[in-house]
Amino acid sequence: MTRPLRADAQRNRERLLEVAAQAFAHDGPQVSMDAIAKQAGVGIGTLYRHFPTREALVEAAYRKELARLCDAAPGLLETMPPDRAVRAWMDLFVEYMSTKRGMADALRAVIASGGNPFAQSRDRLLGAVTTLLHAAADAGSVRTDVRPEDVLVGLGGISLATADPAQAEQAARLLDLLMDGLRHRPT
Amino acid sequence: MTRPLRADAQRNRERLLEVAAQAFAHDGPQVSMDAIAKQAGVGIGTLYRHFPTREALVEAAYRKELARLCDAAPGLLETMPPDRAVRAWMDLFVEYMSTKRGMADALRAVIASGGNPFAQSRDRLLGAVTTLLHAAADAGSVRTDVRPEDVLVGLGGISLATADPAQAEQAARLLDLLMDGLRHRPT
């Protein structure tokens, strides 16, 4: 299964991603799907076959950049103590989500529908969190009985709840609170 | 300002709320606005004048029940130690949000648009959280430097991020984590 795409399909797919990334950056994350399709010179049907939902398109368009976020984790661990690295990465996460506003919505849609369309990025994110948490746990600065999935979903929740740029400080306070929870020693 | 509604407007408003509550309960939170208007025997225009967005309607329809949630706080404080009361109320909050699924979406929309259409319910919720937190702080079981708004938004975030009923356990673990953060003594 998943035989290679036909040449024309491949071309269209790439064109769509290119146009989408540009459109999101230029017109905000709520540009109409029709507009993207038109600009890419394909019909709406084609767009929807490649990306069945708006979220799928957003995810695909941002996948590369999101990978960069994940890849940042090891670097942080090299330049600061593990617990500070965890906290620093959390900031990056929330900042990323609020920059690419469409991302937060996509994230939520996937969370809500327990979706696997996100599986790829999700796994990657989970990997980054796990790495950070393990390092901090080894250093004895966070507890060991917390699941990385929970931390990831928690970060998602904070991003969702503080989507408004005016709430950046509140987001930071919530991250601090989360960190404090992670440091807590169960009695 | 806010002179009393004209008699017919008042009637329509009430009729709409009645029908909406019923429709949400019966057909899920995504029933079409048209359907609600039709069932209430008014035009869509009328519906939208009274409730400018879907979220406003949801909020109004659930306002009473939400008040009950808030009113539950003092009772909890009477029957258990303050910190356990806080935690118990958190469960109620999340459960409520997941029961009235439309509520979570409304909550988010309001958070995102920093809206005051929610102001009424928000104040009430904030009051409940404040009461609980103060009681627990007085008893020395949670720290004193945490803002009730942050806790409320945090609860909202957890609700949003664990909207899927299958994530109930994860929600509980996140609430535990939040509680641990609240208990933490800043060094």
Add this chain to the structure above:
DNA sequence: ACGCTAACCGGAGACTCCTCCGTTTTGCAA
């Protein structure tokens, strides 16, 4: 009782999302 105006009503219409399916194209096999 009766005007009159501010406030309300309601549906047509502009948009968007997404689906469905007849038409077109690709590229393998003969």
Add this chain to the structure above:
DNA sequence: TTGCAAAACGGAGGAGTCTCCGGTTAGCGT
């Protein structure tokens, strides 16, 4: 080359959201 299925294309259309504005009505002042 040529034929031909399988795969991809693309737009018409159903459904929904929300806006706009001409028509209607309530209820105050006389």
